[in-house]
Amino acid sequence: MxxxxxxADVELEKITEMVSRKEIRSETEVLVQTYLKKGALIPAHEHxxxxxIYVLQGALSLTIGGAAVTVREGDLVRVPAxxxxxxxxxxxxxxxxxxx
Numbered sequence: 829m830x831x832x833x834x835x836a837d838v839e840l841e842k843i844t845e846m847v848s849r850k851e852i853r854s855e856t857e858v859l860v861q862t863y864l865k866k867g868a869l870i871p872a873h874e875h876x877x878x879x880x881i882y883v884l885q886g887a888l889s890l891t892i893g894g895a896a897v898t899v900r901e902g903d904l905v906r907v908p909a910x911x912x913x914x915x916x917x918x919x920x921x922x923x924x925x926x927x928x
Contacts, residue, residue, distance in 0.1 A: 835861060844868070846917075860925040864888075864917035872914040879907040879927045886921025890914070 831854075838850040846868035850861045864870075864886070872891075881888075887900040893911040898918070907913050 856928060858925070858927040860927075862923050862925060864921040864923070866917055866920050868917040868921075870915040872912050874910055874912045875907070875927055876909060877928050878909050879913075879925055881905050881907065882924045882926070884922045884924055886917060886919040886923075888921055888923070889916045889918055 833852050835850060838852060840848050840850055840863075842848050846865045847870075848863045852859045866886075881890075881899070882904045883899050883901050885901055887898060889896070889898050890905065890913060891897075892905070892907055892913040897905065899905050
């Protein structure tokens with residue numbers, strides 16, 4: 829049977845004054861909506877699995893494995909597993925992350 833989730837039913841988690849998120853997990857996947865205020869910093873970190881970051885609104889300056897890239901609304905970036913990455917919100921930004 830399919831499982832239906834509604835983002836409206838998922839509790840918003842306040843990470844910092846500048847970052848909030850909603851997260852849905854399955855056994856093998858994580859889907860995250862993240863809200864970042866302009867100037868919010870995402871400290872360097874890495875994941876054991878690949879990550880996709882889809883910018884729904886706003887813009888991010890990302891450093892992925894030492895390479896700098898700016899992504900804006902409509903852009904999608906793939907972060908390989910085990911690669912350190914960090915970022916900064918250039919505007920009020922809304923992204924969807926998918927990790928397998």
